[in-house]
Amino acid sequence: MEQLPQQLINGIWQGAALALFAMGYTLVFGVLDIINLAHGATYMWGAFFAFVCITRLDWPLWAAIPAAMIGAGLLAVVLDRLAFKPLRTLTSGGLVLWVGFIVLLLGLIGAWSPGLKWTLTLSGAAIMLGGIVQDYAAIRPLRVRHVPHLAPMISSIGASIILISLAQGIFGAQVSRFPPDIFPSKPYTLPGNAVIAPIQLLVLGIALALMVVLHLLIARTQMGRAIRGIAWSERTARLLGINVDLVVAQTFFLSGALAGAAGVLLGLAFNRLDPFMGNEVELAGLTVIIVGGMGSIGGAAVAAFLVGMLRVLSVGYIDSSFRDAFVFALLILVLLVRPSGIFGRGSSVRA
Amino acid sequence: MKARFLMVFVILALLMAGCGAGETPTGGGAAAPTNTTAAGGGAAEPTAQPGGSGLSGEISIGAVWSLSGAAAIYGPSQKNAAELAVEEINNSGMLGDAKIRLITEDDRSTKEGAIAAFEKLINQDQVVAILGPTLSNSAKAADPIAQEKGIVVLGVSNTASGITEIGNFIFRDSLPESDVIPNTIRVTKEALGYQKVAVMYGEDDAFTKSGYDVFKQALEDNGIEILTTETFAKGDVDFSAQLTKIKGLNPDAIVVSALAEEAANIMVQARQLGIPETVRFIGGNGFNSPKLAQIAGPAAEGAISGAAWFIGNDTPGNKAFVEAYRAKYGSDPDQFAAQAYAGVYILANAIKNAGSKDPQAIRDAMAQIKDLPTVLGTFSFNENRDPVHEPVVQVVRNGKFEVFTGNE
Numbered sequence: 117m118e119q120l121p122q123q124l125i126n127g128i129w130q131g132a133a134l135a136l137f138a139m140g141y142t143l144v145f146g147v148l149d150i151i152n153l154a155h156g157a158t159y160m161w162g163a164f165f166a167f168v169c170i171t172r173l174d175w176p177l178w179a180a181i182p183a184a185m186i187g188a189g190l191l192a193v194v195l196d197r198l199a200f201k202p203l204r205t206l207t208s209g210g211l212v213l214w215v216g217f218i219v220l221l222l223g224l225i226g227a228w229s230p231g232l233k234w235t236l237t238l239s240g241a242a243i244m245l246g247g248i249v250q251d252y253a254a255i256r257p258l259r260v261r262h263v264p265h266l267a268p269m270i271s272s273i274g275a276s277i278i279l280i281s282l283a284q285g286i287f288g289a290q291v292s293r294f295p296p297d298i299f300p301s302k303p304y305t306l307p308g309n310a311v312i313a314p315i316q317l318l319v320l321g322i323a324l325a326l327m328v329v330l331h332l333l334i335a336r337t338q339m340g341r342a343i344r345g346i347a348w349s350e351r352t353a354r355l356l357g358i359n360v361d362l363v364v365a366q367t368f369f370l371s372g373a374l375a376g377a378a379g380v381l382l383g384l385a386f387n388r389l390d391p392f393m394g395n396e397v398e399l400a401g402l403t404v405i406i407v408g409g410m411g412s413i414g415g416a417a418v419a420a421f422l423v424g425m426l427r428v429l430s431v432g433y434i435d436s437s438f439r440d441a442f443v444f445a446l447l448i449l450v451l452l453v454r455p456s457g458i459f460g461r462g463s464s465v466r467a
Numbered sequence: 468m469k470a471r472f473l474m475v476f477v478i479l480a481l482l483m484a485g486c487g488a489g490e491t492p493t494g495g496g497a498a499a500p501t502n503t504t505a506a507g508g509g510a511a512e513p514t515a516q517p518g519g520s521g522l523s524g525e526i527s528i529g530a531v532w533s534l535s536g537a538a539a540i541y542g543p544s545q546k547n548a549a550e551l552a553v554e555e556i557n558n559s560g561m562l563g564d565a566k567i568r569l570i571t572e573d574d575r576s577t578k579e580g581a582i583a584a585f586e587k588l589i590n591q592d593q594v595v596a597i598l599g600p601t602l603s604n605s606a607k608a609a610d611p612i613a614q615e616k617g618i619v620v621l622g623v624s625n626t627a628s629g630i631t632e633i634g635n636f637i638f639r640d641s642l643p644e645s646d647v648i649p650n651t652i653r654v655t656k657e658a659l660g661y662q663k664v665a666v667m668y669g670e671d672d673a674f675t676k677s678g679y680d681v682f683k684q685a686l687e688d689n690g691i692e693i694l695t696t697e698t699f700a701k702g703d704v705d706f707s708a709q710l711t712k713i714k715g716l717n718p719d720a721i722v723v724s725a726l727a728e729e730a731a732n733i734m735v736q737a738r739q740l741g742i743p744e745t746v747r748f749i750g751g752n753g754f755n756s757p758k759l760a761q762i763a764g765p766a767a768e769g770a771i772s773g774a775a776w777f778i779g780n781d782t783p784g785n786k787a788f789v790e791a792y793r794a795k796y797g798s799d800p801d802q803f804a805a806q807a808y809a810g811v812y813i814l815a816n817a818i819k820n821a822g823s824k825d826p827q828a829i830r831d832a833m834a835q836i837k838d839l840p841t842v843l844g845t846f847s848f849n850e851n852r853d854p855v856h857e858p859v860v861q862v863v864r865n866g867k868f869e870v871f872t873g874n875e
Contacts, residue, residue, distance in 0.1 A: 118715050119711050119712060119714070119715040122707075122711045122714075122740065123708060123711050123712075126705075126707040126708050126711060127708075129707075130705060130708075133705075288539070289536065289539060290539065290540050291728050293762065296764060301739070303739050303740075303741075309741075311739065311740060311741055313739060382704075386704035386705065386732060387762075388704055388728065388732065392702065393702075393704075395702065396702040396703070396704075427708065428707075428708040431697070431708035431709055431712060432708055432711060432712050436697040436698045436699070436708070436709050436712075437670060437698045439708075440700075
């Protein structure tokens, strides 16, 4: 029993880390009924945005974290335009955006001379920007589609592969690290002979703060009302004059920013960044949002702590080889007994 | 309806995650280049007798390294070292009028890449022998091609079991873990006198798992009690739950079978959780990267590992090799470099002794290599074409590997 205080802290900390990732994940599902499997890739890119800010631009940490959140948020917005929006309504701007994206990719991955490389990359980015503006301004779409649920998910898998490959091309497959001592590492000792590192406290604090902020945003603001309106019925929201495209973009931005924050903080905590860091957390995150109730932000937070605690205690008191077995047993149990999740309220009142 | 969608989502997502995890190139596992031992005889080869062998013209040797992809941290130093050795041999006139032409291919850390590289080297370039490939996984896929065509393969970083069993043309100069680890345990137990240990290993990786099997056997053979065995998976970053449990059991040492990245994180988190520095970490080949100490910093101090080569080795030509490598590439050679360097010299010696470019004659000369001075030590092949030389035990001191002497 002597290890119990430390294990509880380990569990709370793992839960906070998971909650940070899962909140943005569940938000997009709540609004759009999309499982965005590129969320893990956005998380990874958030970590690398901060990495570039700190190691190449010499920014201080406090500036790099918001920069990474904004960068990851914008990335998520572009992702929506590229991978999800064309499945809902296809506009000419969407096609322009795709052309720009392909030019950008060619610029980034091709073996060009530096001058041509930059020309391609920048003109690709400019065309994409034009595409987004045109897409946004489009009054009459080329086609309104009613695609099956699986289509956006498959699309997000593709987006995820592209984002991971890009990161691999730019940063390499090996592990990148923040400079040591960027954050104090001397742990605090707590009663019960348990220790907690400053970064763990920071993650816990930020996770709790973001949960409250997100809750207030959804429950109390005009934007939150619009988000909930779209979650209820996109068509009704449109009829009521809500700018659905804008709200969807805002939702993706929020989701991406949360993923970015998670990426930086967990990247810092373990000081280990690689293009595949999103894959592991994605699976745990999916478990969390299903157990918590798809689309329920509070549910995701509670489920994250539940999953974190379950993992830690199964290692501490049973056998480390079974840590995931317990988590997935919980998942199956929830799906059998309460398929909408612990806090799910059926499909109509999410978010 | 809703529930059914969820089920489908979950199943698909699990499938996808499963596949994805298998591919993560975190540098791990099976692919891990594990080996370490080779030796080059390198600079210590003053006995070359120019013109003595009747060889002339160009002798093409292929080299297949992982220069991109998951194992790209290992391939480049192999490539550098092999090129250095070829340059030295060609300048020394060791092969008489003949010069070695080294043809390097990148297998992109994949089996398919290794197979394609072998096909090209054998059919198009008509090489007499092939060095590599970097990964044991790739070797198992590609070596049979060379065996079938009767071309000598010298693996310089394959440490998994079952490599040389592929056939009589397949050699390696990299000591398997099953030779290195028991030596490490025996030497360190004598010096440190530990009685009870905790064990941690990566359970989803062929390399770390087989390292664990060897450790377990060696610990039992030496009468050391295993208090607990904890596992983790590729890509895990948080080991605090396992380490908290280990801390509660008060082991004398912690045995870790993991690759450098994971091992470093384990060390950092263990010290952070308050596991005292007197509890040493003992590991296998996975520790043997300068990255370990770079990443783990002070937490790596005192970590012990078995290796096939060590930068401060007092082996023939080692000092000259290290200096030449530094001068040419501006960095310290690692074990992979040393094994590749030794591999080129072993091959060159076999060609010299055979006095012919005939692959069969070279094969027979390879099998006869005995007590050859190399940077790995005095080197021989055993009857299974596996390497025989003395492994070393090293310890991290002030951020660098030093030979473990026991008196500390």
